[in-house]
Each structure stands twice: as C-alpha cells, then as structure tokens.
Amino acid sequence: MNRKTRSVCPRCLEVIDADVYEEGGKILIRKRCEEHGEFDDVYWSDADLYKKFAKWQYRGTAGIKLTESDKGCFFDCGLCPAHKSSTLLAIIDLTNRCNQRCPTCFANAAVTGYLYEPTVEQLEEMMKLLRSEVPPCPAVQFAGGEPTMRNDFVEIVRMARTLGFPHVQVATNGMVMARSVAFCHDLKEAGLHTVYLQFDGMTEEPYKQLRGYSALNTKLKAIENCRRGGIKSIVLVPTLMKGVNDDQIGNMVRFAASNLDVIKGLNAQPIAFEGRVDESIRKKGRITIPDFIHLLEEQTDGEIPKESFYPVPFVIPVSHFVEAWKKVPQIEFTVHPHCGAATYLFVENGRFIPITDFIDVEGFIEFTRRAAEEMNRSKVGKLKAIAGLIAALRKFIDKERAPEGIDSLTLLANILGIGTRDSLADFHRKTLFIGVMHFQDPYNFDLERVKSCGIHYATPDLRIIPFCSYNAFHRPLVEKAFSTPLNKFRSD
Numbered sequence: 422m423n424r425k426t427r428s429v430c431p432r433c434l435e436v437i438d439a440d441v442y443e444e445g446g447k448i449l450i451r452k453r454c455e456e457h458g459e460f461d462d463v464y465w466s467d468a469d470l471y472k473k474f475a476k477w478q479y480r481g482t483a484g485i486k487l488t489e490s491d492k493g494c495f496f497d498c499g500l501c502p503a504h505k506s507s508t509l510l511a512i513i514d515l516t517n518r519c520n521q522r523c524p525t526c527f528a529n530a531a532v533t534g535y536l537y538e539p540t541v542e543q544l545e546e547m548m549k550l551l552r553s554e555v556p557p558c559p560a561v562q563f564a565g566g567e568p569t570m571r572n573d574f575v576e577i578v579r580m581a582r583t584l585g586f587p588h589v590q591v592a593t594n595g596m597v598m599a600r601s602v603a604f605c606h607d608l609k610e611a612g613l614h615t616v617y618l619q620f621d622g623m624t625e626e627p628y629k630q631l632r633g634y635s636a637l638n639t640k641l642k643a644i645e646n647c648r649r650g651g652i653k654s655i656v657l658v659p660t661l662m663k664g665v666n667d668d669q670i671g672n673m674v675r676f677a678a679s680n681l682d683v684i685k686g687l688n689a690q691p692i693a694f695e696g697r698v699d700e701s702i703r704k705k706g707r708i709t710i711p712d713f714i715h716l717l718e719e720q721t722d723g724e725i726p727k728e729s730f731y732p733v734p735f736v737i738p739v740s741h742f743v744e745a746w747k748k749v750p751q752i753e754f755t756v757h758p759h760c761g762a763a764t765y766l767f768v769e770n771g772r773f774i775p776i777t778d779f780i781d782v783e784g785f786i787e788f789t790r791r792a793a794e795e796m797n798r799s800k801v802g803k804l805k806a807i808a809g810l811i812a813a814l815r816k817f818i819d820k821e822r823a824p825e826g827i828d829s830l831t832l833l834a835n836i837l838g839i840g841t842r843d844s845l846a847d848f849h850r851k852t853l854f855i856g857v858m859h860f861q862d863p864y865n866f867d868l869e870r871v872k873s874c875g876i877h878y879a880t881p882d883l884r885i886i887p888f889c890s891y892n893a894f895h896r897p898l899v900e901k902a903f904s905t906p907l908n909k910f911r912s913d
C-alpha cells in the first residue's frame with residue numbers, strides 16, 4: 422500500500438508532497454520540506470485495519486459553496502466547490518476565554534493576548550448560514566475556549582433551538598457545571614441535548630499532565646450536577662496520549678457503562694501535536710485510531726474486539742435508504758474512512774456486548790444499499806416494500822447472542838428510520854456509543870482527509886471551514902480579524 426498525497430511542513434506550514442506507505446505492518450507518512458528537512462510519523466499503526474477501512478471511502482458533496490477553488494487546500498476554505506462532504510457537526514467557538522490553562526490546548530485559548538467573542542448577531546448569522554445548507558446542518562456544538570464562561574450562554578443555546586437545530590451540544594471542561602445544578606437545569610430547559618465533557622481518566626495523573634491540575638473531582642461533580650439538572654446525555658471526551666492515559670481506556674468505558682442513565686458515550690481524541698514539539702515526546706506520545714481499538718480490546722479482556730469497529734462512512738447506505746424512502750435529502754457521513762471509527766455496545770450485567778456480536782452489520786449494510794437502489798427503481802408501493810424489508814432483516818440477527826430484552830428486529834428497523842420514536846429512545850437508553858476521531862496535526866496532515874471533512878467551524882465572516890484546516894491554518898487569522906486586544910478590552 423503506497424500512495425501520494427499532499428501535506429504540510431510542520432515548521433513553515435508550506436503545502437508539500439507526502440508519501441503514505443506500508444512498513445512493518447504499519448502505515449507511515451513521510452515528507453520533505455526544501456527548507457526544513459524531512460519529517461516522518463505513524464499514520465495508522467495497523468496496516469490490515471487501514472486496508473479494511475479503506476473499502477468504505479465515498480465521495481460526497483458539500484451542502485453549500487461559499488468560496489471559489491483557486492489555490493487549493495487549505496487556502497480556499499470554504500466551503501469551496503472541491504469539498505466532498507456537507508456539515509455533519511458544526512462547531513462555533515463562543516469565546517477564547519478559558520478557566521483552565523491546558524498545556525495541550527489546540528485552540529491556544531486564554532493566552533493569545535486578544536479576546537475573540539462573536540456577538541449574538543454574528544452568532545445568529547452563522548447559525549442561519551449552517552441551517553441554509555442542503556440538507557441543513559443537523560447539529561451544532563458550542564466550543565471555545567470555554568463556552569460556558571459567556572454570561573449569555575443559555576440564551577445562545579435557546580437561539581440555536583429556535584433556529585431549528587435538531588441537536589445542540591456543548592464541548593466543556595465541566596468547571597461551571599460542577600459549581601451549579603441550577604446552571605445545568607437552565608441549559609436543559611433551553612434545549613441543550615448533549616454535554617461533550619473533557620474527561621481524561623479515572624485517576625488524577627492524566628489531568629495533572631494534560632490540564633495542569635487535579636480535575637477528576639470537578640468532572641465527577643459536573644456529571645452529578647447534569648444528572649440532578651435533568652441533562653441525560655453526556656459524552657466523555659478523553660484526549661489520549663501514550664504513557665499518560667492509554668492504560669485507562671477500559672476503565673473509562675466501564676465508568677461510562679456504570680452511569681448509563683446519563684452517560685451515552687465515549688469519544689476519544691488521540692492527541693494532536695501542534696507547533697514545535699520535541700521529536701522524542703511526539704514519537705513516544707503518538708497514539709493512532711488502531712492503537713485505541715487494540716488497547717480497548719486488551720483492557721476489556723476481548724469483550725470489545727477490534728472487529729466491532731467500523732469507519733464513519735460505513736453507515737452511508739442507511740442515508741441512501743432513508744432518502745429513497747422519504748424522498749428528502751439526508752445527511753451523508755462521507756468523512757474520510759481514516760478519520761474516525763465507532764461502535765455501539767450493550768451492557769448486560771457488567772458485560773459488554775458490541776452490536777457486531779449479534780448482528781451481521783456488513784450483511785445488513787449491503788442489504789440496505791441494494792434495498793435503496795431497488796426502491797429508487799421499482800414501482801412497488803413503499804409500504805409494501807417496507808413490510809417485505811422488515812421480514813428480510815431477520816436473517817442478519819443472531820438471537821442467541823443478543824442481549825436480553827433487546828428486540829433486534831426493532832433495533833434494525835430503527836436504524837433505517839422505520840421504527841417508532843419510543844423504540845428509538847429505548848435503544849439509546851440501553852446503548853453506549855464508543856467513537857474515536859484522530860484530529861490531524863502538521864506532522865501527519867493529509868489533505869485528502871480534510872477535503873472530506875464533515876466537522877466544520879462557522880466563522881463570523883460567514884465561511885464554513887473544515888475542523889482540521891481551521892486549527893492548522895485559519896484559526897489565528899479569523900480570531901485576529903474579529904477580536905479586541907485584551908489591554909483595550911480591560912481599559913474599556
């Protein structure tokens with residue numbers, strides 16, 4: 422497996438050629454900058470898994486075009502006509518203020534010397550822009566900095582719901598939530614669905630290294646306050662670094678499973694190395710998606726094997742099916758297959774049962790793909806087609822291995838959007854989502870991946886910029902253009 426791509430020089434951020442190639446069972450990336458020399462890194466630590474995931478690469482289209490294609494990625498963001506995915510999740514930074522000083526912050530929050538804080542009017546325009554995509558962007562995540570530091574945060578959540586976002590979430594360190602149940606309750610009332618909670622481990626050590634202080638109790642308190650305030654959807658978001666918290670993945674998943682009434686998932690983020698990182702630290706600390714998957718298998722004694730995981734675009738045929746059935750454009754998860762992986766788990770008497778244990782997911786997805794094609798072609802009445810389809814789904818279910826009390830047929834019908842709202846809620850109550858997304862840094866950057874990115878920042882100049890492009894390149898330019906120097910801010 423060898424391919425050419427474009428990447429960047431970690432020193433000057435010049436766009437340069439790169440080779441992605443297989444060696445010793447791993448996938449590596451290597452590039453050379455005329456001025457700053459050669460750089461290499463691990464791209465994926467399991468070549469077999471890389472090849473398996475590569476099968477599910479799709480080419481999508483952007484839901485909106487706001488800029489012209491001119492100089493190429495990532496100068497033309499965006500979204501430009503060359504982009505291959507619409508916005509699955511929009512990120513809006515509400516402020517660059519923060520109540521932590523994490524040594525690992527990719528947003529460089531709180532230390533820039535200027536205040537970036539879009540006005541409510543700007544935020545409204547940004548959200549309207551996202552909702553004007555075709556299909557409309559379905560989910561917005563407020564981030565920063567620490568978004569809960571804004572006094573008008575509850576109002577901003579309410580505005581997002583009023584503007585039609587079906588899903589509203591916040592990425593937070595949990596500090597403000599840990600102080601106030603009333604705040605959590607107000608957020609719930611305003612329409613917040615999910616708290617993406619920074620959560621790096623079950624002991625204090627990772628927090629000391631990644632956040633600069635002992636934060637575990639704050640996290641536990643934030644979870645408890647969400648529970649008491651009525652927020653029933655928390656996703657734990659660990660930043661993973663080898664030698665820091667990679668031995669705690671299994672315990673974090675166990676912790677999530679024992680709080681299933683409020684914790685709905687864990688979404689791990691292997692650390693991204695920005696700036697001038699010491700070679701030895703980077704090579705020692707680098708962790709990739711396959712590392713996470715292997716460690717989870719090891720740390721759960723094989724209960725969550727690597728075969729449980731699939732890349733994000735694996736589910737695209739489901740979108741095609743729903744579109745063929747409802748004749749309404751659906752969001753397609755066309756992000757690059759090497760950006761992220763996910764699975765769903767059921768928890769039974771403390772034991773994990775991945776969905777792949779009792780459902781032939783590959784058979785089901787292939788069947789769905791063919792059913793969508795058939796529905797688009799045939800003149801058979803839709804209801805008749807659906808009835809036949811539900812009956813046919815049985816062959817993908819192994820009833821003997823299914824968790825007790827789970828109606829697998831209803832589960833599959835739900836996935837295809839032909840279940841009832843109640844049964845869908847029931848599914849979410851009993852499952853735990855496990856995901857991993859490896860944000861790119863200048864050392865492993867692959868412009869092919871960012872072209873298919875579905876996680877997009879909205880900016881006050883009304884552009885929509887892919888996440889990894891924004892953090893590697895555009896962030897300081899956008900923030901400076903729309904910020905106030907802190908000394909001016911203080912004297913006003």
Ligand code: SF4
Pocket residue numbers: 493494495496497498499500501502503504505871872873887890
């Ligand atoms: S990342 Fe996407 S929007 Fe940005 S320049 Fe490349 S194709 Fe265009």
Ligand code: SF4
Pocket residue numbers: 756757760761858859860861870871873874875876887888889
């Ligand atoms: S945010 Fe980065 S890692 Fe995630 S889909 Fe976009 S390009 Fe890929």
